[in-house]
Amino acid sequence: MMATSSESGKNWFGTSMEDIYCGHGPWAFEIPPVTASRDHAVLYELPITLDSPPKPYCSVQDHYWDDDYVWMPYSPKNLFPVENENGEKTPKESWKIIQESLLQPIHSSRELEVVISSYNTGLPKFLALHHFFENILEEDEIRQFFEILLPRIIELALGLPDILPGNIPLLKQGCSKSISLSQLQIASLLANAFLCTFPWREDSVFSYPGIDFARLFAAHSRPEYQQAVAEKLKCVCHYFRRVTTKKPVGVVTFERKHFSKSQLPRWDRLKNKLSNTRIHVSSIGAIEDEGCGLLQVDFANKNVGGGVLDFGCVQEEIRFIVYPELIVSRLFTEQLGPTEALVVTGAERFSNYTGYGDSFMWSENCSDTTPHDSSGRRRTSIVAIDAIYFTKPAEQYSTSNVFREINKAYAGFHSRFESLLPPVATGNWGCGAFRGDPNLKSLIQLMACSAAKRDMVYFTFGDSQLCNSIHEIYIFLATNQVTISQLWRYLCQFANAKVKSEHLFSYIQQAHFDSKHQLCIKDFFCFNKKKSEKRSPSTSTHSTNNDVDVVD
Known part of the structure; x- marks a missing residue:
């Protein structure tokens, strides 16, 4: 079914979603199964059953402490200087200090800050966290957190050596590699991030986004975003309430995709007809809600997650905070390069929300009904691609910038598998704060979808005029x-x-x-005028080839 722009009252145009799904619904597209290999680290035992959390897998007992792996907080090589009775500082295993500190009673956010500072020095003041507990939550909510939830978070964090005894490789620039973790392993990693236990790495502070929640706890200097930060903390607490009440049993895969110059298309030579790519363009709906079963685009920062653990509260940050398992990618995903993308398959949604930016609010629990694939992952695939920020918007039309953006989109949309691929669910990627032009970005993404042999579902987020314009230019191209x-x-x-x-x-x-x-x-409007001016009284009444240009 094809809707046209002449149909009044329509909020979508193009191919119907039923046809986009090929008549089989959103869950019919194939998702390649999890297979352990040299380039895919699977940190739990295969196969899984979804009856209980997968058992952890560990190929070696040593905890790697080098440039290729995550430095785990429980590693014997993670040392912290401790002052003895003589005033001398001697190294002590950080994990022992962490255990001793977290197992003492904690009754308030200020006591929690003191405890965390005992094993992680140099952190900012937790002003946002104090505001959250002292001005936002009710007395009963505060009591439940410190008496029930926080001890559970601590137990989950301290269980990391048993829950995840294996080594997590870093997804570094210039490499195509994957990591699969169980949801329980991710929960334990995030519990440690909440308690700021990960060792500081000077070599990666600028190239990896970081996972410690200290910046979120301290995000209080912008009054207009104080409420939004508090709402993000509600999402975090809700997530931990869920995973500590009932252990999650699924798994999540993080795949870094890198393309060399030779692997990218020659855009000036591709003869693919754009009409071969079907599109559905809608002025209503959201990628995460109406894009079920599709490859859903995260309008990413090159440091994945952007400002999720800070003041940020737009498309990417909201996606990460209502799907908190995405946050763990910041632990091992190096800053994305110009021809790289990150695809996350299997993340679960835990929260619903309202608003956007400084109006963002946690609204309620989300019971994610997305079915699991054969490998135990929810059938939600999210691709993070970062757009260029333009200080001068006019520069985005330069050939070099269009070339960069189309290669980035292609890196995200391409699949090495040739089975029926799910369409791309996207929208105004790199627009808004990054000052991109939605008209240009819609064409760039259409070309990338066509090259990657995927259909496209485009959401204009309430902009009905843009919805019409995109559909009309597509009809022209097709x-x-x-x-x-x-x-x-x-x-x-x-x-x-x-x-x-x-x-x-x-x-x-x-x-x-x-x-x-x-x-x-304009030539059609002045056609008769041209003919009358060129005729003379002595010429024939029949037009000649000199009258008008020949139309091919």
Whole structure:
């Protein structure tokens, strides 16, 4: 079923979602199973049953302490200087100090800050955390946290050596590698992040986002975001309440994708017709709600998660805070390069929310009904791709910047598997705060989807005019059998043309007419005038080839 722009009252256009799903519903697309290999670290025993949490897998007993693996807080090599009776400092295993500190009674956020500071020095003041407990929560909620929930979080954190005895490899730049963890292992890692137990690594402080919650606990300097930060803390507490009440039994896979120059398409040579890619464009709905079963785009920061553990509260940060298992990717995913993406399969949603930015609010528990695949992962696949931030928006139309963005989108959308691939669920990627043009980004993503042989579902987040415009330019491209290479050429021409950005779509249409030696629209309006001016009383009444350009 195809909706057209002439249909009044429609909030979507293009191919219906039923047809996007090929008539089989959202869960019919194949997801490659988890298979342990040299490039895929599986840190639990296979196969799993979903009756109970998978048993941990450990191939070696030594805890690696090098540049290729996560430094675990319980490693014997994680040492902390302790002052003795003589005032001398001697190294002591940090894990023993952590255990001693966390097992003492803690009755308030200020006592919690003192305890954490005993094994992790140099942290900022936990002003946001104190505001949360002293001004936001009710007395009964505070009591339940310190008497019930916090002891459970501590137990979950201190159980890490048994829950995850294996070594977690780092997903470094320039490599395509994967990690699969059980949800319980992720919960234990996040419990340690909440308690700030991970050792500080000077070599990775700028290249890895970091997982400690200390920055979120301290995010109190911007009054307009204080409420949103408190709401994020509600999401965090709700997550831990869920996973400490009933142990999760599924698994999650984190895949870093890297493409070398030779692996990327030659966009000026691709003859794929854009009409082969079906699109559904909607002015209502959200990627995470209406994109079930699809490859859902996270409008990412190059440091995945962006400001989720800070003031950030837009598309990516909200996605990470209501799907907290995504946060663990910050522990081992190095900053994304220009031709790299991160795909996360299996994350569970724990919270519902309202609002956006400073109006964000936790609303209620979310019972995620997404079914599991054959490997025990929820059938939710999220791809993180980071767009360029443009200080001067006009620069985004340059060939080099379009080239970078289309390669980034392709890195996220491409699959090495050739079975029926789920379409891409996306929207105004890199727009808003990053100052991208939705018209340009919709075309870039359409081209990347076409090259990757996926259909596209595009959400304009309430912008009905953009919804119409995207559909109309797609109809033009499809009707005229425009190929990827042709559209690439038109975008390159636009970069050099002195045309206002809002005329991008009309410029492409005119460029295509020109390439076919067709009349432009204005020529049709002055057609009769041209003919009358060229005739003389002595000429025949029949037009000649000199009257008008020949149309191919």
